[in-house]
Amino acid sequence: MDDKKYFVHESSYVDTPCEIGEGTKIWHFSHVMKNAKIGKNCNIGQNVVISPDVVLGQNVKIQNNVSVYTGVICEDDVFLGPSMVFTNVVNPRSHVIRRDQYQQTLVKKGASIGANAVILCGNDIGRFSFIGAGAVITKDVPDYALVVGNPGRIVGWMCYCGIRLDFQDSSDTKCTTCGKEYTMINDKQITEKTHNKVSSVPLLDLKAQYATIRRQIEPVLKDVVESQYFILGPKVKELEGKIAAYSQCSHAIGVSSGTDALLIALMAIDLKPGDEVITTPFSFFATAGVIARLNAKPVFVDIQEDTYNLDPSKIESAISDKTKAIIPVHLFGQMAEMDPIMEIANKHKLFVIEDAAQAIGSEDEKGLRAGSVGHMGCFSFFPSKNLGGFGDAGMVVTNDEGLANKLIKLRVHGSEPKYYHQIVGGNFRIDALQAAILSIKLDYLDQWTESRQKNAREYIEKFKENGLEKDLGLPGLKKGYRHIYNQFVLRSSKRDDLIKHLRDHNIGCEIYYPITVSDQECFAYLNYKKGDFPVSEKAAEEVLAIPIYPELTQAQKSYIVETITGFYDK
Numbered sequence: 028m029d030d031k032k033y034f035v036h037e038s039s040y041v042d043t044p045c046e047i048g049e050g051t052k053i054w055h056f057s058h059v060m061k062n063a064k065i066g067k068n069c070n071i072g073q074n075v076v077i078s079p080d081v082v083l084g085q086n087v088k089i090q091n092n093v094s095v096y097t098g099v100i101c102e103d104d105v106f107l108g109p110s111m112v113f114t115n116v117v118n119p120r121s122h123v124i125r126r127d128q129y130q131q132t133l134v135k136k137g138a139s140i141g142a143n144a145v146i147l148c149g150n151d152i153g154r155f156s157f158i159g160a161g162a163v164i165t166k167d168v169p170d171y172a173l174v175v176g177n178p179g180r181i182v183g184w185m186c187y188c189g190i191r192l193d194f195q196d197s198s199d200t201k202c203t204t205c206g207k208e209y210t211m212i213n214d215k216q217i218t219e220k221t222h223n224k225v226s227s228v229p230l231l232d233l234k235a236q237y238a239t240i241r242r243q244i245e246p247v248l249k250d251v252v253e254s255q256y257f258i259l260g261p262k263v264k265e266l267e268g269k270i271a272a273y274s275q276c277s278h279a280i281g282v283s284s285g286t287d288a289l290l291i292a293l294m295a296i297d298l299k300p301g302d303e304v305i306t307t308p309f310s311f312f313a314t315a316g317v318i319a320r321l322n323a324k325p326v327f328v329d330i331q332e333d334t335y336n337l338d339p340s341k342i343e344s345a346i347s348d349k350t351k352a353i354i355p356v357h358l359f360g361q362m363a364e365m366d367p368i369m370e371i372a373n374k375h376k377l378f379v380i381e382d383a384a385q386a387i388g389s390e391d392e393k394g395l396r397a398g399s400v401g402h403m404g405c406f407s408f409f410p411s412k413n414l415g416g417f418g419d420a421g422m423v424v425t426n427d428e429g430l431a432n433k434l435i436k437l438r439v440h441g442s443e444p445k446y447y448h449q450i451v452g453g454n455f456r457i458d459a460l461q462a463a464i465l466s467i468k469l470d471y472l473d474q475w476t477e478s479r480q481k482n483a484r485e486y487i488e489k490f491k492e493n494g495l496e497k498d499l500g501l502p503g504l505k506k507g508y509r510h511i512y513n514q515f516v517l518r519s520s521k522r523d524d525l526i527k528h529l530r531d532h533n534i535g536c537e538i539y540y541p542i543t544v545s546d547q548e549c550f551a552y553l554n555y556k557k558g559d560f561p562v563s564e565k566a567a568e569e570v571l572a573i574p575i576y577p578e579l580t581q582a583q584k585s586y587i588v589e590t591i592t593g594f595y596d597k
């Protein structure tokens with residue numbers, strides 16, 4: 028310890044070793060325990076205990092009668108009001124030692140905690156948040172939030188200077204006292220407007236999303252690892268129940284990927300070599316790939332120009348006596364027109380399997396959800412999908428109990444009971460870790476979807492305002508549908524130059540998809556030729572996806588709009 032660049036009243040104890048910064052004052056009857064680290068210019072009141080290993084930043088002010096327990100970290104400029112309480116064990120029992128189960132409580136820069144408030148351990152207290160006197164905090168507090176009551180609820184927002192912000196009906200506001208500006212992202216998040224120039228935006232920022240859910244995810248990962256129960260099991264059952272309800276289906280069967288969801292759905296309808304399946308040539312490869320893997324024949328039908336989805340008016344002429352099923356794809360997050368597709372399917376006794384890999388939660392004008400309309404619906408939880416796992420996973424949903432039972436068997440090599448096989452299936456199981464993660468993420472999905480929709484609305488509005496409606500084919504929105512925007516796709520006749528311009532400005536973009544599936548080399552044997560699917564072929568030459576992810580900031584969106592507008596203004 029350095030000598031006396033700080034003050035400790037003679038009635039207080041400071042154990043060794045510990046670090047105390049210059050200018051810090053420790054008043055009467057307090058106890059700083061070993062390995063505590065206290066920054067510069069802190070003020071520690073009367074009757075305060077700082078437990079071993081606690082870390083306090085600079086300029087932390089602690090009022091009288093506060094115990095800062097092991098596991099607590101206070102960043103710079105934190106204010107702890109008189110007699111406020113931290114805890115560090117979730118489930119204390121006098122007779123059980125839980126010293127190795129202390130949970131961390133992080134109080135971020137500038138937060139103020141009122142007199143007598145209680146902070147349950149394991150929660151983050153956001154930057155410049157404000158916890159009212161007597162509040163009981165049971166979950167993470169967002170930056171700038173004003174939280175009161177028991178359990179603590181967000182009732183407003185506070186400027187970093189400590190003045191309450193008034194958003195009225197706008198998403199932007201300015202502090203009436205210091206003039207700092209803020210933007211509301213949703214009802215649980217605001218940010219300070221930065222006038223620093225944004226200079227890059229990725230196409231997708233999964234790290235930004237993880238930062239918002241880490242606290243919920245981490246303990247669940249630990250639970251699964253502790254249980255050592257990795258394949259199927261209760262976490263999978265829980266997720267299946269939630270996804271079935273979310274997609275208006277009575278059954279959901281978790282599988283190993285979106286591709287396997289499609290494959291197992293085709294196996295469930297006994298697709299045989301030589302059978303034909305009608306689908307779109309403008310999709311991710313897997314849609315047609317699974318048909319070919321079962322030695323059946325993909326038969327392509329062109330798409331609608333504005334929605335990129337299967338054109339129902341072209342389906343009937345592609346039906347033959349070998350046709351067994353139709354796979355419409357709800358591309359980019361908007362449902363294909365299911366009414367005419369189902370009508371044709373019923374007339375010809377065909378199965379309909381919805382490729383809803385990009386469309387979980389999307390709805391048609393009647394409010395029917397993707398996956399619930401056809402005989403089966405297939406979801407992908409690939410990390411870049413709207414509901415993404417930490418690896419590969421997928422799900423089949425259905426309202427047909429017979430198909431559900433078959434899918435459950437096929438998922439485990441076709442056996443029932445174990446080791447007795449009536450049919451040949453495969454290993455198509457989803458693992459418990461993915462299910463546990465997805466179950467938590469599903470609770471956020473609607474909030475994320477709303478942010479994606481808001482981003483899309485703003486893009487459309489701004490591009491129109493800037494007179495680019497003709498230059499950029501904006502997404503064709505079907506009236507009354509719920510588009511969930513897995514991708515926001517523009518089209519441009521100068522796409523390659525536009526891509527170069529965006530790359531030069533560090534904006535992520537991607538072509539979904541640069542070639543039609545019918546033109547893929549591996550499908551040369553199907554003998555399709557250029558010109559067979561003119562709408563899809565033109566789309567493949569013109570489409571371009573730009574960032575739409577929920578965590579995009581206002582400044583990032585403005586940067587993207589300005590950069591694209593700049594390209595056309597040249």
Ligand SMILES: *Cc1c(COP(=O)(O)O)cnc(C)c1O
Pocket residue numbers: 284285286287310311313314356382384385406407408409419420421
């Ligand atoms: C992602 C995707 C798939 C495949 O899902 P995976 O989980 O990656 O196997 C299938 N179809 C479409 C339309 C997709 O976007």
